[in-house]
Amino acid sequence: MKANDSTIDCQTDAATGLPAEVAQLVQITRKTEDELRELERRYCSWGDTVHYLDPPKFFARCEGSYLYDRYGRPYLDLQMWYSAASFGYANRRLNAALQRQLDLLPQLACQYLHAEKIQLAAAIARLNESRFGLSGRVHFNVGGAQAIEDSLKIVRRETGKTLVFAFMGSYHGRTLGASAITSSYRYRRPYGHFSDRAHFVPFPYCFRCPYGKRRDDCGLYCVEQFARLFDSEYHSFWDAKADEGEFAAFYIEPIQGTGGYIIPPPDYFRALKRILDQRRILLVDDEIQMGFYRAGKFWAIENFGIAPDIIVFGKALTNGLNPLSGIWAREELISPAKFPPGSTHSTFSSNPLGTAIGLETLRLVAENDYETITRRKGARFLEQLRDLQRRYPKVIGDVDGMGLALRVEICAEDGYTPDRELTERIFAEGLRGDLDARGRKMGLVLDVGGYYKNVFTLAPCFDISEEEIDLAVELLEQLIRRCAPERVG
Known part of the structure; x- marks a missing residue:
């Protein structure tokens, strides 16, 4: 091509008559599974979870409760993308909301406003006010782990402290901050020292009680053991003379997700919350897997009769159609005076496709019991x-x-x-x-x-x-x- 030539010489594929680069892409889409596996072995990162199964499974279509392979065979799905597609694959109503937004306002920098963001935030905030009697605000991000990161910023900004509690068996994500409060050492080990990792407390896993107790007569022994951490300054958690501790928050999953859908005793969280309130420790509720009725209530924590200070959510909000996550926090923690513009940022946070689907999801759940x-x-x-x-x-x-x-x-x-x-x-x-x-x-x-x-x-x-x-x-x-x-x- 000449320096001042506005056209590009493009070789043509003899078999198809298409430009060579286009023909190559077309050929890739027509590959057999074996050919695709060879391409995947050569060009795809193996850093995600695909290769837990050898060979990884291919799927070509989805609808309702089913995935379909390339030969049209159905697979009844009992995990629905880790609860991200709780309302069914290819849900026509939610798909239509996505299509409408694609034709109207598919892209917008998050420094500007659009109606769907405001309406979705207001709907979640009002819903929480009706359930918990607390006013608050909603902040959006993209994935669950990113929302966890934002919650950590709110916690640190409010308390001035960096240490938090979390449960053994917890899973909050795999960014650096989220990994620090996720109990599996396997996720942290390759990346060096995590100085602010959580102090992990045993979850009430009654089938395998870490204290060897029985569910029917333990008297919530596990809660008593947590309370004992604050009995003496020599337990290193609390200074009675200063009436001050160094832990800012306790991150919980009301029902442990990756930990195995472990369900705690009905009174466990009420007893735990009393201790946290006495010690001025915030309760952060991770509803990323259990939110939006997975556990029979809009938020799983509602089953246990307490009000959290912060809720982190994602996944089913958009039925998996577009990444959108968020946090709700009490007004005292997230007001513009406490969490001003620029406190955090993500290019795709509150994106119009995600917020439009999320708003339609809330309409869907409002119309169905x-x-x-x-x-x-x-x-x-x-x-x-x-x-x-x-x-x-x-x-x-x-x-x-x-x-x-x-x-x-x-x-x-x-x-x-x-x-x-x-x-x-x-x-x-x-x-x-x-x-x-x-x-x-x-x-x-x-x-x-x-x-x-x-x-x-x-x-x-x-x-x-x-x-x-x-x-x-x-x-x-x-x-x-x-x-x-x-x-x-």
């Missing part, structure tokens, strides 16, 4: 899972649930020792797509969590039918019988 829906369907699902546990006690050690957040803990023949190997085998076998689903072939999509990676955390679509619930349990039973035939006697 998801509290009743998730509780009714969850009760049906849980009843059948408990029956499965009774019939396979040498495979299933514990079953529990709240709303449509359900857990199945896979154990050895003694009913207690974690069996990670069997859990992974059941997970992989479900993705083969060859289960008998009443005369047709189908797969089952499960998610593995828990402290010992032996828990199936079930988060089905809110619109899952009763017939599909029954089918899901049938498919899970098939997997148990196929993967552990020696234990089903």
Whole structure:
């Protein structure tokens, strides 16, 4: 090309007649799965979680409660993208909201205002005022971990302190700040020392009580042990003479997500909150997985009768259609005087596509009684899972649930020792797509969590039918019988 030439010489692909670069892209989209896997091995980072399964699974389409592979075979999904697609894949109403916004205002720098952002923030703030009796404001970001980071800024700005409590088994994200309050050392180990990492407190995991107590007569012993940290200055948490401590906040998940959908005793958080209030320690509620009715209430924390100081949310707000997360905080913590312009920033925060879908999601839940829906369907699902546990006690050690957040803990023949190997085998076998689903072939999509990676955390679509619930349990039973035939006697 000449220096002053405005055209570019472009080679043409002989087979297609297209420009060579375009033809190459077209050919990539027509690759077989094996060819695509080879491209993935060569060009894609393996730093995410795809390669937990070998080989990784391909999917080509989704609708409702199902994913479909490239051959059109359905896979009943019981984890719905870690609760991000709680309202169903390809939800027509939410998809339409996205399309309308694409045609109206798809892009806007977050330094400007648009109606959907303001209306969505107002809706969440008013909802929280009605539930908790507290006025507050909403701040948006993109992903859950980024919202956690913003909450940490609010906590530090308010208290002047950098130390926080979090639970063993917690998961709050994998940015540096979020990793510091996530309990798994595996996520931090490659990146050096985290000087401000949380002090981790045992979660009330009653099936595996860290104190060896029994659920029915422990008297919330775990809360008593937390309270004892403040008994003496020599426990290093509190100076009684100054009436001051060095911890700013306690980060909680009301129901642990990645930790295995562990549900605490009903009175646990009320007892914990009394201690935090006495010591002027903020309570930050991570609702990223459990928010928007996953646990039978709009926020999972509502099940436990307390009001948090800060709520972090994301995932199901946009049904996974566009990244949007956020925080709600009490007015005293997030007013413009306390959290002025420029306190934090993300290029895509409060983006108009995400806020438009989020606003439509809130309209959707306002028009449908998801509290009743998730509780009714969850009760049906849980009843059948408990029956499965009774019939396979040498495979299933514990079953529990709240709303449509359900857990199945896979154990050895003694009913207690974690069996990670069997859990992974059941997970992989479900993705083969060859289960008998009443005369047709189908797969089952499960998610593995828990402290010992032996828990199936079930988060089905809110619109899952009763017939599909029954089918899901049938498919899970098939997997148990196929993967552990020696234990089903």
